[in-house]
Amino acid sequence: MxxxxxxxxxxxxxxxxxTDAEWEQIAPHFEYRKLKKHQFLIQTDQPVECEFWIIxxxxxxxxxxxxxxxxxxQFGMEQYWVSDYFAFQHQLPATIFVDCIEDSEFFCxxxxxxxxxxxxxxAIANFYRIKSNNGFINLQQRILSLLTLSAEERYDELLNKLPKLLQRVPKKLIAAYLGVSRETLSRFKN
Incomplete structure (x- = not known):
């Protein structure tokens, strides 16, 4: 652990x-959790108590x-942060689900x-500012790709950015991420 x-x-x-002293102040705030495949981190209409860093x-x-x-x-894998950030930040019930595709370990x-x-x-405030900015950039790029690229172009982009993800995620989930049917996805060249 x-x-x-x-x-x-x-x-x-x-x-x-x-510094070591700063880390000693930070570390106790993180709670370790382990969940099995198909267990939920977040369910709609439930409180969102944490953001999660995927170990x-x-x-x-x-x-x-x-x-x-x-x-x-979003798919989240090792070293990603995940939550329902709107609900988390405003302490409102969740509007999305987050669940495990694989057995997973987290810090909350x-x-x-x-x-x-x-x-x-x-330094931690600066860390979160940078991570938030990067997250916003990634979200903006995802929205732009949904608006401007064909489904096959989005698939190729995903393949180029995260090739290992495609080996870990069932095709039906890739199709749901791309906004296409599984049949459409099967026609794309690999």
Whole structure:
């Protein structure tokens, strides 16, 4: 378990420098959790108590429309942060689901803890600012690709950006992420 905290510290230190004393203030705020495949981190209409940093495993964030169709917003794998950020930030019930595609391990951080360590340690506030900006950029690029690229171009883009993801995720989930049927996906060249 201690090695997992080392991985988390390395993750922070890819962006900011932390002293040992700062890390000793930060680490206790993170709670370790382990979930099995198909277990939920977040379910709609439930409180969103944490944001999650993925130590190992794979999750999907998604919404289900009135017809029962699943619309995948994001896949999260090792070293990704995931939550229903609107609900988390505003302490409202969840509007999306997040569940495990594989057995997964996480560190959970409450909003109160995040705010506390950001106030106490400016480097952590800077870390979250940079991570938030990068997340916004990725979201903007995803929306633009949905608006401007064909489904096959979106598939090729996903294949180029995250080739290992396609080996870990069932085709029906890739289709839901791309917004196409499984039959359409099967026609794309690999």
């Amino acid at each position: 201690q090695e997992n905290y080392g991985l988390l510290r390395q993750h922070f230190e890819e962006i900011v420098n932390l 190992s495993g794979l999750v999907k964030s998604y919404a289900i429309d009135q017809k029962g169709n699943e619309h995948i917003l 951080l409450s909003l109160e803890s995040r705010e506390s360590i950001c106030q106490q340690i400016p």
